[in-house]
Amino acid sequence: MTSDTFRIGGELGVRRLGFGAMRLPTEPADDRERAVAVARRAVELGITLIDTAHLYGGGANEELLAEALHPYPDELLITTKVGVARTGPGGDWRLDGRPEILRDQVEQALHRLRVERIELLQLHRIDPETPLAEQLGALRELQDEGRIGRLGLSEVTVDELRRAREIVEVVSVQNRYNLLDREHEPVLAACEAAGIAFLPWRPVAWGNAGERAEIAAVAAESGATPTQVALAWLLARSPVVLPIPGTARISHLEENLAAEGVRLTEAQYQRLDRLSEPT
Template sequence: MTSTTFRIGGDPGVRRLGFGAMRLPTDPGPARDASRALARRAVELGVTLIDTAHMYGWGANEELLAEALHPYADGLIITTKVGVARSTSSAGWKLDARPDVLRGQVEHALRRLRVERIELLQLHRIDPEVPLADQLGALRELQSEGKVGRIGLSEVTVTELAQAREIVDVASVQNRYSLLDREHEPVLAACEAAGIAFLPWRPVASAASHTSAEIAAVAAEVDATSAQVSLAWLLHHSPVILPIPGTARIDHLEENLAATHLHLDPTRLDRLDRLAE
């Protein structure tokens, strides 16, 4: 039977199907009210892991979640990411994991989230312009000060993960991954071997953006949507996978979370597994 919970870094335990808050509108008005309502509904439905980042609105997403959910329910973890800064480039952002920048972003996150400690803090990207030991050393210092509970990484290779684990205890990895996008399967395997939580971002987008007759067929057979089949497959595929699907609509949120109860038998799982071929 597929476990519905996972202990990140050994503790604390969270429900494996979380929520990614990136898509929530933060501008004042009805859209912001709807975002607050959706965040509260996620917690009502049992979500205990919510993902945000400094980059999402440059702190506005963190403020929104605190506005909606503080004081936080027991067991709720809001994980945030640091290491990306604003830029005058066409993209509007750049990697910046200099120690002073990381510390500043963590201090801002603590204030915006209204917490004294971020239980899970993830490095949004490894900055190639800064020695890895300096980046992770800064996060380790914040951890020793009690401002960070556990340290995670995002968009890393197997080699980068191994190098990082020589410097800090890595509790999580957040890479792009889905039923139809398995580029980071080796990273997932490394996480599974080490008991590291693997948080796939964009866990259903690939399935939604490609016409897959096989996914649609399985969904029809089990009276579910293709997105639900994609999420259920992730939960079956590895015990360390904690999907964080995002949405700005409550009906989509409820649909996604219902995937926890979707059973896929071995034959259907095998059919889905073979889509990677």
């Protein structure tokens, strides 16, 4: 039976079903208050992995999580991402992996999250204009300084993962992946082979009417919702998969977490698995 927990890097024990904080609004005040309540409810329900990023509001999302949850429970892991900055023309967001940018964003994250060390820091995207060795070298220096515990990547190919692992130890990969979108299946396979945590972003997505009908049918058979079935499939897909569904509503949060209790039969799993095959 697949475990409901995973040890990232062999050390950081987390509940496999986590929470993506991207959708939590930071303003206006009423929305922010509801977002704080959602974050607190997530921890009350036993979530131990929360994902955020500098990109989410230029750090505002990190500040929101600190407001809601600091001082953090010992078992809670908040991971953040750096490498996208407002350094484009006119202050536009762009990929920016220059060492000075990465270091500045890490220092900002430490301040906003109110911590002295980020236990898991992920490179949001690889900047094609900066040598990979410089990007990862800067993060490794911060790791050596004790400012970062472990390093991960986001939206990478198998080759990029391989090259990165020649420079640093990679303990997590965060790529787009769900029941109906498996472009990064080879990356998941590489992560599984190496024992690297795979955090699918956009873990729930719907396809054409026929695909939705099949998911709905399995949901009806299981006494679950289609969203729960999609998450249950991910949890059954591989022991290294750590889905991070996001929401700004407590009801959806509770629905997502209940997916842990949905146990697909082998026949149901195979029916769902075939949805991504070419017709």
